[in-house]
Amino acid sequence: DAGVTQSPTHLIKTRGQHVTLRCSPISGHKSVSWYQQVLGQGPQFIFQYYEKEERGRGNFPDRFSARQFPNYSSELNVNALLLGDSALYLCASSPQGQETQYFGPGTRLLVL
């Protein structure tokens, strides 16, 4: 079975631009979560979606938004990029959001 997939794998943007990251969960999983991991730290929770509804939101500014589609895939959008948004963005899926989470390979975002 295919694992969690994310696209793109790498991305370079300049300050002020916006970016859209994409995630496809494991087949049968209805929950998707997004995390930001900066160098030297553990992943920080951004959003969790279950059945297309937002179930949780971390301590991130409104420049960060996300949505989940009927096929359970998800997008993370970040507007007005800042240098500090440079990080590895991880997506994780789980059957209902309350169990073991399975992570994708991540998208490395560099903001110049």
Place this chain on the structure above:
Amino acid sequence: GIQVEQSPPDLILQEGANSTLRCNFSDSVNNLQWFHQNPWGQLINLFYIPSGTKQNGRLSATTVATERYSLLYISSSQTTDSGVYFCAVSSGGSYIPTFGRGTSLIVHP
């Protein structure tokens, strides 16, 4: 929110050595997971262990929920064990995990 502390922050071993990684948390938990992040950034589930003991090959984990800590044991370490090990916990009515800062492990041949 819940605090998660992992120790040691860094660990260097020779191949074949054993090690113990620790995760302390500040509140009762309803979910605890151990992950291994390889040098390419991929996070791999090792254990889902909110309480009790589990073993998987050379790895085992124990969580003592009443004393608010979990241990990850690595026996006969191999160079492929190198990477960062994270503990992630959630508490109360939330299943949103909080990650520790990780233990960076380097295993030399």
